[in-house]
Amino acid sequence: MTARREIRIAGFGGQGVILAGMVIGRAATIFDSMHVTLTQSFGPEARGSAASVSLIVSPEPVLYPYLTDLDILVAMSEEAYTRFVPDLKPHGMLLFEEDLVNFDPPHEAIHAFGIPATRFAEELGHKVVLNMVMVGFLTGVTGLVAPEAVRRSIADSVPKGTESLNTAAFDKGFEYAISQRPATLQQ
Amino acid sequence: MDWVKANPKTVLTGAHFIDGNHAACEGAIAAGANFAAGYPITPSTEVVERFAARAPLVGATFLQMEDELASSIAILGAAWGGAKSFTVTSGPGFSLMMEHVGLAAMTETPAVFVNVQRGGPSTGLPTLPAQADMMQARWGSHGDYEVIALSPNSPQECFDLMIDAFNLAEQYRNPVFFMMDESVGHMTEKVVIPSADKIDLFPRRYTSLTPSEYLPYKPGSAGIPEMARLGQGYRFHVTGLTHDVRGYPAINAQAQQELMDRLMGKIRDNAGKIARTKEHLLEDAGIVLVAYGITSRVALRAVQMAREENIPAGLLRPVVVWPFPEKRIRELADRAKAFIVVEMNYGQIVNEVERLVADCAKTVLVPHAGGAVHRPEAILDVIREVAKWA
Numbered sequence: 163m164t165a166r167r168e169i170r171i172a173g174f175g176g177q178g179v180i181l182a183g184m185v186i187g188r189a190a191t192i193f194d195s196m197h198v199t200l201t202q203s204f205g206p207e208a209r210g211s212a213a214s215v216s217l218i219v220s221p222e223p224v225l226y227p228y229l230t231d232l233d234i235l236v237a238m239s240e241e242a243y244t245r246f247v248p249d250l251k252p253h254g255m256l257l258f259e260e261d262l263v264n265f266d267p268p269h270e271a272i273h274a275f276g277i278p279a280t281r282f283a284e285e286l287g288h289k290v291v292l293n294m295v296m297v298g299f300l301t302g303v304t305g306l307v308a309p310e311a312v313r314r315s316i317a318d319s320v321p322k323g324t325e326s327l328n329t330a331a332f333d334k335g336f337e338y339a340i341s342q343r344p345a346t347l348q349q
Numbered sequence: 350m351d352w353v354k355a356n357p358k359t360v361l362t363g364a365h366f367i368d369g370n371h372a373a374c375e376g377a378i379a380a381g382a383n384f385a386a387g388y389p390i391t392p393s394t395e396v397v398e399r400f401a402a403r404a405p406l407v408g409a410t411f412l413q414m415e416d417e418l419a420s421s422i423a424i425l426g427a428a429w430g431g432a433k434s435f436t437v438t439s440g441p442g443f444s445l446m447m448e449h450v451g452l453a454a455m456t457e458t459p460a461v462f463v464n465v466q467r468g469g470p471s472t473g474l475p476t477l478p479a480q481a482d483m484m485q486a487r488w489g490s491h492g493d494y495e496v497i498a499l500s501p502n503s504p505q506e507c508f509d510l511m512i513d514a515f516n517l518a519e520q521y522r523n524p525v526f527f528m529m530d531e532s533v534g535h536m537t538e539k540v541v542i543p544s545a546d547k548i549d550l551f552p553r554r555y556t557s558l559t560p561s562e563y564l565p566y567k568p569g570s571a572g573i574p575e576m577a578r579l580g581q582g583y584r585f586h587v588t589g590l591t592h593d594v595r596g597y598p599a600i601n602a603q604a605q606q607e608l609m610d611r612l613m614g615k616i617r618d619n620a621g622k623i624a625r626t627k628e629h630l631l632e633d634a635g636i637v638l639v640a641y642g643i644t645s646r647v648a649l650r651a652v653q654m655a656r657e658e659n660i661p662a663g664l665l666r667p668v669v670v671w672p673f674p675e676k677r678i679r680e681l682a683d684r685a686k687a688f689i690v691v692e693m694n695y696g697q698i699v700n701e702v703e704r705l706v707a708d709c710a711k712t713v714l715v716p717h718a719g720g721a722v723h724r725p726e727a728i729l730d731v732i733r734e735v736a737k738w739a
Contacts, residue, residue: 224538225649226722226725227722
């Protein structure tokens with residue numbers, strides 16, 4: 163069982179940010195044995211183009227439900243990156259859509275992992291599954307949740323008839339993470 | 350009364366990853382709610398949004414009303430017509446419903462009022478949490494009356510306690526408040542819904558007397574009158590006026606005394622049975638934190654941090670806030686040195702605690718204006734201060 167982790171997934175409306183968070187959260191607590199609290203912003207800042215979801219994944223019950231010390235940031239847009247990267251704690255993990263984010267780390271102690279998720283999704287047939295590419299990438303890079311739990315969560319969460327496309331997107335992101343991870347960590 | 354089991358056709362048995370508002374809706378449906386009326390308002394909208402979608406599948410009715418006055422009286426009419434009913438609101442809508450809270454108490458109508466609390470007064474903070482309606486739930490309508498109010502602190506409890514809310518409404522024929530807050534309503538967690546045969550429901554108290562024998566407000570067992578199946582020959586008059594056992598207006602001091610003694614007594618005499626707490630680390634606690642709803646989780650974190658510093662703190666959490674757990678607070682006051690009340694308002698429940706512990710122990714309030722929950726570190730700072738003299 164892994165330690166307590168705070169995760170934020172952020173991007174712009176239409177990228178499936180909330181669904182990505184729901185898939186990870188459901189995987190960790192329904193198909194794995196972690197405690198998960200998911201929150202999203204409902205205020206004026208949630209309107210317009212920005213979308214963001216926060217998760218606390220912990221072996222213990224989550225008492226304080228909001229983020230205080232961000233371990234993992236998944237940035238799927240430039241705006242999400244610039245807005246939330248300052249919250250990332252030293253030695254935190256940044257996962258970003260490398261075609262959409264202009265990577266310019268605020269400090270060197272961030273472990274950064276880029277992926278062309280939108281391009282991968284388009285190659286699979288539809289850019290709408292870029293969120294599942296990111297979910298696969300997150301699963302592969304962080305080891306936060308067992309990949310099998312995430313696959314089951316995807317099947318449970320996405321619209322009927324789209325399971326195979328979404329699962330293929332997950333596999334693409336996951337495999338890319340495995341292929342990239344050792345090299346990136348050595349940097 | 351013999352308890353009955355929930356209807357398996359309406360219960361979504363299984364493990365879900367849903368927010369408190371959705372869980373509250375499923376709790377209501379599992380409890381047998383087949384009528385809701387509401388004027389959707391942030392941050393409670395998801396409760397009725399889900400109910401409207403689920404209603405056709407479970408044989409229920411949802412009415413979107415023109416306002417909260419209409420919503421709160423529609424559920425009373427539905428209850429008299431045989432439905433299990435509830436309404437859902439927040440802040441400004443709760444204020445508008447107060448008229449009919451009194452009517453529900455006076456006419457002993459079983460109904461559940463859900464309030465997903467947001468910052469106030471007035472329209473305040475539509476999307477952000479507060480716990481500043483706790484006294485309004487207790488005293489918001491005019492006249493003397495007693496209420497029952499529950500305060501869930503997780504989506505799981507939004508399901509579980511909602512079933513209790515409906516059961517208490519039926520058991521005592523009284524309005525019951527389900528006092529959520531925006532944090533609990535909008536946080537998503539695992540919610541396990543049991544099978545229908547694990548869910549016990551208190552059925553409507555229907556009379557077995559014939560129409561000619563039946564007196565609508567004659568107390569039955571436990572001092573609570575029985576309802577009639579309307580449309581089957583029973584004569585009935587529902588009035589907010591003081592009434593006699595026939596339900597006829599009786600505008601005199603004696604009728605008032607008899608009715609009020611019974612209305613107040615059915616809750617006050619059973620307060621020990623209705624009141625419910627959850628307790629953490631109180632065995633040796635010299636410092637007792639009191640918190641409810643989302644604040645109870647944050648306060649528990651502060652208690653854990655205090656324990657790491659060897660400060661003997663514990664948490665008393667009223668799960669049922671009204672009636673207040675007076676007996677338990679008094680017991681704890683005999684041995685605790687201080688009570689720290691943590692609430693997302695400028696001091697409401699703290700007055701109850703202060704009244705009860707009086708000379709035995711000191712009471713300290715950790716208020717919050719709302720809009721965010723307390724940080725555990727801020728509560729810990731107060732615990733540390735209190736530990737210096739407690």
